[in-house]
Amino acid sequence: MIKVILYEDNPQLREGLTMLIDGSDGFEILASFKNCSNVIQEVEAFNPDVILMDIDMPVVNGIEGLKLIRQKNQEVKVLMLTVFDDNKNVFEALKNGANGYVLKKTPPAKLLEYITEAASGGAPMTSSIATQVLKMFSEVQIPQGEDYNLSDREKEVLQHLVNGYSYKMIAAEMFIAIDTVRSHIKKIYEKLHVNSKSEAVAKAFKDKIV
Amino acid sequence: MIKVILYEDNPQLREGLTMLIDGSDGFEILASFKNCSNVIQEVEAFNPDVILMDIDMPVVNGIEGLKLIRQKNQEVKVLMLTVFDDNKNVFEALKNGANGYVLKKTPPAKLLEYITEAASGGAPMTSSIATQVLKMFSEVQIPQGEDYNLSDREKEVLQHLVNGYSYKMIAAEMFIAIDTVRSHIKKIYEKLHVNSKSEAVAKAFKDKIV
DNA sequence: GGGTATTTCACATTAATATGTGATTGGAGG
DNA sequence: CCTCCAATCACATATTAATGTGAAATACCC
Numbered sequence: 001m002i003k004v005i006l007y008e009d010n011p012q013l014r015e016g017l018t019m020l021i022d023g024s025d026g027f028e029i030l031a032s033f034k035n036c037s038n039v040i041q042e043v044e045a046f047n048p049d050v051i052l053m054d055i056d057m058p059v060v061n062g063i064e065g066l067k068l069i070r071q072k073n074q075e076v077k078v079l080m081l082t083v084f085d086d087n088k089n090v091f092e093a094l095k096n097g098a099n100g101y102v103l104k105k106t107p108p109a110k111l112l113e114y115i116t117e118a119a120s121g122g123a124p125m126t127s128s129i130a131t132q133v134l135k136m137f138s139e140v141q142i143p144q145g146e147d148y149n150l151s152d153r154e155k156e157v158l159q160h161l162v163n164g165y166s167y168k169m170i171a172a173e174m175f176i177a178i179d180t181v182r183s184h185i186k187k188i189y190e191k192l193h194v195n196s197k198s199e200a201v202a203k204a205f206k207d208k209i210v
Numbered sequence: 211m212i213k214v215i216l217y218e219d220n221p222q223l224r225e226g227l228t229m230l231i232d233g234s235d236g237f238e239i240l241a242s243f244k245n246c247s248n249v250i251q252e253v254e255a256f257n258p259d260v261i262l263m264d265i266d267m268p269v270v271n272g273i274e275g276l277k278l279i280r281q282k283n284q285e286v287k288v289l290m291l292t293v294f295d296d297n298k299n300v301f302e303a304l305k306n307g308a309n310g311y312v313l314k315k316t317p318p319a320k321l322l323e324y325i326t327e328a329a330s331g332g333a334p335m336t337s338s339i340a341t342q343v344l345k346m347f348s349e350v351q352i353p354q355g356e357d358y359n360l361s362d363r364e365k366e367v368l369q370h371l372v373n374g375y376s377y378k379m380i381a382a383e384m385f386i387a388i389d390t391v392r393s394h395i396k397k398i399y400e401k402l403h404v405n406s407k408s409e410a411v412a413k414a415f416k417d418k419i420v
Numbered sequence: 421g422g423g424t425a426t427t428t429c430a431c432a433t434t435a436a437t438a439t440g441t442g443a444t445t446g447g448a449g450g
Numbered sequence: 451c452c453t454c455c456a457a458t459c460a461c462a463t464a465t466t467a468a469t470g471t472g473a474a475a476t477a478c479c480c
Contacts, residue, residue, distance in 0.1 A: 094347040123340035130333035133343060137304040151456060164409035166436065180458050186439075187456090196466090197437070198407045199374030205415040361426060376466065390428050396469075397426090406436090407467070421480105428475075437466065445458075450451105 002119045005048040006032035007039070007065060008081070009057040013104070017052065020108050027112065036065030040072055048076060049119045053098075055082040055089050063092050070097045077118040085128045091136060100124035148191045148209070155209070157184045161197055162204050212329045215258040216242035217249070217275060218291070219267040223314070227262065230318050237322065246275030253279055258286060259329045263308075265292040265299050273302050280307045287328040295338045301346060310334035358401045358417075367394045372411050 004021055006029060008014040014032050022029040030046040033039075035057045043051065051069065055062035066078055077099040082089065085103060093101055100118045102111065103126045114124035125133065150158065160170040167185070171178040185197075194200050203209070214231055216239060218224040224242050232239040240256040243249075245267045253261065261279065265272035276288055287309040292299065295313060303311055310328045312321065313336045324334035335343065360368065370380045377395070381388040395407075404410050 091347075094344055099344065117337060121341065122337040123344045124337075125335075125340060127327060127332040127334075130335060130340070131331065133347075134304055134309065134333045137301075137343075138307040153457065161408060162412050164404065164406055164412060166406070168436085176457085177459050179460055182438085183458075184456095185437090189438085194374065195438075196374055196376070196407075198371055198411045201408045201411045202372050202374060202415070205412070363427065378466085386427085387429050389430055392468080393428075395467090399468085405468075423480090424478085426475100426477080429473085431471090433469085435466100435468070437464100439464080440462085442461085443459080445456100447456085448454085450453090 002027050002050060002115060003046070003048045004029050004050050004052060004115065005042065005046055006052045007034075007036055007057065007062065008032065008052070008054040009034045010054075021112070021115070024112055027115065036060035036062070036068065039065045039068050043069055043073060043076060050077045050079055050115055052079050052081050052115070055080060055093070063089065063096065066093060066096050066098055077121075079115065079118045079124065085126070085132055087132060087136075090129060090132055094133065101129045102126050103128065148207075150188065150191055150209070154184055154188050154191070157181065158188055158200065158204055158209065161185070161188075162201050212237050212260060212325060213240050213256070213258045214238065214260050214262060214325065215240055215252065215256055216262045217244075217246055217267065217272065218242065218262070218264040219244045220264075231262075231322070231325070234322055237325065246270035246272070246278065249275045249278050250282055253283060253286060260287045260289055260325050262289050262291050262325070265290060265303070273299065273306065276303060276306050276308055287331075289325065289328045289334065295336070295342055297342060297346075300339060300342055304343065311339045312336050313338065360398065360401055364394055364398050364401070367391065368398055368410065368414055371395070371398075371407055372414050 004027060006014060006017055006021075008017060011034070014034065018029045018032050021027045030048055031042065033042060037060055039060070053062045053065055057065075060068075062080060062082075066080070069076065069078060074097070078097070079100045079102060080093045080098045081102060081104055083104050090101055100114060100123055102114050102124060106114065106126060117124040156174065157170060160173060165173065167178050167181045170181045174181070185200075188200060189195050192200055192203050194203055214237060216224060216227055216231075218227060221244070224244065228239045228242050231237045240258055241252065243252060247270055249270070263272045263275055267275075270278075272290060272292075276290070279286065279288060284307070288307070290303045290308045290311040291314055292311070293314050300311055310324060310333055312324050312334060316324065316336060327334040366384065367380060370383060375383065377388050377391045380391045384391070398410060399405050402410055402413050404413055
């Protein structure tokens with residue numbers, strides 16, 4: 001028997017989900033609430049296996065609710081429930097230890113399957129969510145070309161700039177004259193199409209040159 | 211008809227998968243290879259919809275193969291295939307733009323389903339992989355804190371610094387005197403514990419202040 | 421109502437950076 | 451062999467940035 005708590009502000013949907021889940025073999029709805037105002041006490045009191053958590057709720061939304069839960073309880077499985085696969089919310093939810101993320105339009109049979117999967121330690125996601133999650137990984141900087149053809153020595157100088165070194169310090173560090181440092185930096189600026197140290201540093205970070 | 215290329219070094223498994231997929235309605239194996247030595251040319255020549263890519267292969271492994279593919283081709287779907295849900299490989303694969311990640315022990319029917327899902331833009335993952343992916347998100351936490359208590363105006367100035375603006379330009383942009391800009395920047399340096407523009411910019415990037 | 425922090429501005433001085441115009445050396449490649 | 455280019459160094463000059471010191475208006479908290 002999988003024990004479930006439900007957080008959902010829409011009364012119709014709350015009723016519908018309760019009836020669906022509570023009416024299915026192997027599932028039991030312990031309680032349902034319209035917001036997360038007392039989530040910590042409620043979770044402690046009912047000790048559920050799985051929490052179905054709507055994202056868009058008044059007062060305390062689902063993400064905040066999740067954070068509150070995870071401050072006290074790392075064990076209970078939290079399955080986020082939402083209308084949109086909104087990038088920001090997905091990321092925030094997963095970052096804060098959600099165990100799954102499914103859309104409300106999920107068909108009932110599939111939803112029960114997802115709850116079971118969450119309860120058994122899986123990570124149920126609807127396909128569109130999974131696609132987004134993967135996209136986040138790959139967007140966490142692809143090589144993205146643009147190496148600007150910096151020479152080895154120039155890369156070295158740029159690295160020092162990023163570390164906040166002055167020309168004088170770089171010269172000392174690299175055992176070359178300060179004018180040579182200037183010369184390198186002039187070249188770097190040309191190649192990066194910038195004309196100040198801080199622009200070069202910013203570009204180095206943005207384009208992952210360093 | 212979903213066109214598939216297969217990379218798999220084990221001859222038995224390569225044969226088995228070829229027969230399974232090629233023998234199923236709606237699927238076609240264009241070719242299969244035992245390593246990724248010529249992956250770029252092969253992908254170009256056959257132009258598949260989906261690539262099944264084993265991770266553990268001699269000479270050029272699946273991750274390297276994936277990287278090579280993504281250098282030239284962002285469109286083709288790559289479904290990673292592996293025996294173990296090894297943390298490092300999962301992360302490397304997803305980071306480099308894999309479209310899915312499934313275990314070899316996946317039952318045949320499920321595998322075909324995953325291929326279909328990948329072809330249609332989904333992100334098929336076996337449950338254990340999805341669990342790991344979520345764990346990565348929640349573990350990649352923590353690098354937060356440190357907001358350095360910058361005031362609104364100071365954040366604004368820092369943003370301009372990051373954009374490569376000079377004091378003069380910032381003053382014009384914010385409709386304040388250049389001395390006020392100096393004043394703000396001095397304060398920012400104190401709060402960030404730096405003493406140059408480029409250090410501030412670097413810190414802004416590192417600590418995700420901007 | 422008095423402490424605290426933010427935002428604003430001013431003047432002065434030193435340090436660092438940006439730009440221009442050279443020159444020399446040594447290696448890679450047609 | 452000769453050209454191209456990276457890497458080195460030099461000198462000159464203008465602009466920017468960093469630091470110090472001080473001050474006034476506004477807003478917030480207790």
